[in-house]
Amino acid sequence: MRKRTQISLPVWLISIIDLAIVAASVMLAYLLRFNFAIPASEIALLPPVLIFVPGIRVLTFILIKSYTGYLEESGFSGYFRMMLILITGSLIFLVSDILSYYFITQTLFIPLTIIILEFLITSFLMFAFRNLVKSGYNTLRYRLSERSNTIIYGTGQVANHIIQMLKGDRNIRYQVLALVDERSGRSGKKTEGIEVLHPDEMPELFKNHPVDQLILANRTLSNQEKQTLADLCRTFGARLLTVMPMEEWKSKQPGMADIKEITIEDFLERGEVRINRSSIEKEVRRKTILVTGAGGIIGSELTRQLLKFDPGRVVLVDQDENGLMALAAEFENYWNRNPLRFVVADICNEQRMEGVFKEHSPQLVYHAAAYKRIPTLEKNPTEAISVNVNGTKILADLALRHNVEKFILVSTDKASHPSTVMGRSKQMAERYLNALNGQDRTLFLAARFGDVPEGVNRLDGVDEGRFYLSVPELCQLVLETGAMAKSGGIFRIDMRELVQKPELATRMIQLSGLTLGSEEQERDAYPNPAKRLIEEFQDSYEETAPTSNPLIRRMTDDG
Numbered sequence: 137m138r139k140r141t142q143i144s145l146p147v148w149l150i151s152i153i154d155l156a157i158v159a160a161s162v163m164l165a166y167l168l169r170f171n172f173a174i175p176a177s178e179i180a181l182l183p184p185v186l187i188f189v190p191g192i193r194v195l196t197f198i199l200i201k202s203y204t205g206y207l208e209e210s211g212f213s214g215y216f217r218m219m220l221i222l223i224t225g226s227l228i229f230l231v232s233d234i235l236s237y238y239f240i241t242q243t244l245f246i247p248l249t250i251i252i253l254e255f256l257i258t259s260f261l262m263f264a265f266r267n268l269v270k271s272g273y274n275t276l277r278y279r280l281s282e283r284s285n286t287i288i289y290g291t292g293q294v295a296n297h298i299i300q301m302l303k304g305d306r307n308i309r310y311q312v313l314a315l316v317d318e319r320s321g322r323s324g325k326k327t328e329g330i331e332v333l334h335p336d337e338m339p340e341l342f343k344n345h346p347v348d349q350l351i352l353a354n355r356t357l358s359n360q361e362k363q364t365l366a367d368l369c370r371t372f373g374a375r376l377l378t379v380m381p382m383e384e385w386k387s388k389q390p391g392m393a394d395i396k397e398i399t400i401e402d403f404l405e406r407g408e409v410r411i412n413r414s415s416i417e418k419e420v421r422r423k424t425i426l427v428t429g430a431g432g433i434i435g436s437e438l439t440r441q442l443l444k445f446d447p448g449r450v451v452l453v454d455q456d457e458n459g460l461m462a463l464a465a466e467f468e469n470y471w472n473r474n475p476l477r478f479v480v481a482d483i484c485n486e487q488r489m490e491g492v493f494k495e496h497s498p499q500l501v502y503h504a505a506a507y508k509r510i511p512t513l514e515k516n517p518t519e520a521i522s523v524n525v526n527g528t529k530i531l532a533d534l535a536l537r538h539n540v541e542k543f544i545l546v547s548t549d550k551a552s553h554p555s556t557v558m559g560r561s562k563q564m565a566e567r568y569l570n571a572l573n574g575q576d577r578t579l580f581l582a583a584r585f586g587d588v589p590e591g592v593n594r595l596d597g598v599d600e601g602r603f604y605l606s607v608p609e610l611c612q613l614v615l616e617t618g619a620m621a622k623s624g625g626i627f628r629i630d631m632r633e634l635v636q637k638p639e640l641a642t643r644m645i646q647l648s649g650l651t652l653g654s655e656e657q658e659r660d661a662y663p664n665p666a667k668r669l670i671e672e673f674q675d676s677y678e679e680t681a682p683t684s685n686p687l688i689r690r691m692t693d694d695g
Contacts, residue, residue, distance in 0.1 A: 153265070155190045185245070218263070284311065285349075287314050288315050289350060298351060338365075350368075419618060424450075425450050426453060431463060437610075441612055493537075506562070508548070513558045520557045525565050542578070626691040630689065
């Protein structure tokens with residue numbers, strides 16, 4: 137698809153047109169003022185007026201740079217700016233009248249009624265002319281723009297909204313080639329005047345037409361179906377886009393901001409994750425919540441999910457000021473409705489964290505701050521213990537002293553049968569929290585889960601299986617874990633299905649346009665000796681019990 141065609145008008149042409157408009161306005165003002173019978177005395181003074189008034193008008197437009205962005209500037213700001221320029225010109229005419237009357241000829245150079253009439257007529261004609269030019273410009277730009285050939289996968293209400301949205305876009309000329317529906321009997325029919333095809337007919341369509349993008353308007357597609365479509369788009373050089381979940385739309389209908397490039401997380405979704413939203417809202421609404429590690433992947437997404445349930449105040453803690461600054465920019469629109477507090481602090485600094493608890497008195501704590509990089513922690517075990525164990529202990533003790541209702545630790549499957557320093561440190565943190573349960577009213581929970589995607593440019597050299605869950609899915613389940621818990625303990629979030637990491641990463645690298653083995657993509661020649669090839673979520677002595685959510689299980693024996 138070509139870039140949008142740029143069209144511009146030369147300043148000299150616009151100036152000549154404006155001169156003609158103002159001159160016509162002056163003549164019409166005189167005709168109206170004198171009832172279409174201009175006296176001879178006024179006709180004698182008319183030539184200098186016809187030179188002075190248009191000259192001043194055009195000069196003010198040039199000096200104030202009104203012609204800059206002439207075609208693009210629109211809306212209230214553009215009209216307001218033009219009105220100010222016209223008023224400025226009329227004030228100059230009044231000043232010239234004052235100077236003429238008191239210091240030169242003792243007569244008005246331009247009759248006052250002419251100044252008023254000229255202002256009104258010029259304003260009307262210039263606004264009408266500019267609207268006409270901009271309307272023609274937008275139409276011409278739209279017709280000259282390259283068409284963006286689009287296929288929409290889906291025929292439901294969401295697909296219909298997307299069709300109307302694409303038709304209404306005035307910047308890009310979208311051409312919807314076809315809708316796709318896998319249901320039998322739908323092929324050959326039309327929706328909104330667009331032919332419906334079966335998925336088996338898509339390769340032929342791609343061969344016969346240059347397709348720019350494929351939009352997935354059906355969120356029930358299986359992982360395998362998405363992978364097949366990704367391969368098809370990659371083969372023919374088309375973009376693969378997807379519509380965000382309905383609850384994340386900016387308005388009641390999807391807009392361009394709700395359509396995004398497909399990401400690794402979209403390949404990890406395995407059907408809709410159902411959560412008890414009313415239970416989470418009851419748990420979170422109007423409460424003060426503290427989130428540690430808020431600048432990280434999990435902490436920031438927890439914050440995004442929390443803000444959907446109208447918390448009273450969210451205190452975001454991280455020692456990384458850059459991460460907090462990024463969050464501040466992202467959540468700027470929430471500040472009035474959901475007061476946010478950004479706190480740069482080290483969770484291992486007990487005195488500093490004591491001050492944070494005293495100042496904000498949190499009712500819920502989501503503890504996501506931790507060191508997680510296994511190879512790094514194998515070489516720096518003291519830091520793993522300092523942050524993952526001692527940092528958790530400091531926060532848990534503060535939660536007890538300040539009567540926090542619930543303390544939720546974001547844990548890991550590596551705490552089960554740990555073979556690494558990181559896993560052992562998280563296990564120690566879990567056991568410390570369990571030891572605190574029952575000492576006071578505070579409930580201490582740990583939500584244990586597997587890996588989350590953090591990028592696709594790096595492949596491990598072994599064909600390892602990993603239980604992946606997308607970050608939003610995970611954080612929703614962490615919130616429900618906290619909401620459903622009536623007593624403390626360890627909860628296991630079911631990762632649902634095994635994903636082969638190299639296969640997934642390879643597919644995403646290819647979809648992003650990179651080449652396997654290129655400089656942009658690294659590959660480890662040898663597997664990480666500290667990483668398990670088979671993931672486990674519980675030790676042999678640990679048993680689980682079901683909860684109200686089939687994806688969340690409670691550990692009944694914590695060892």
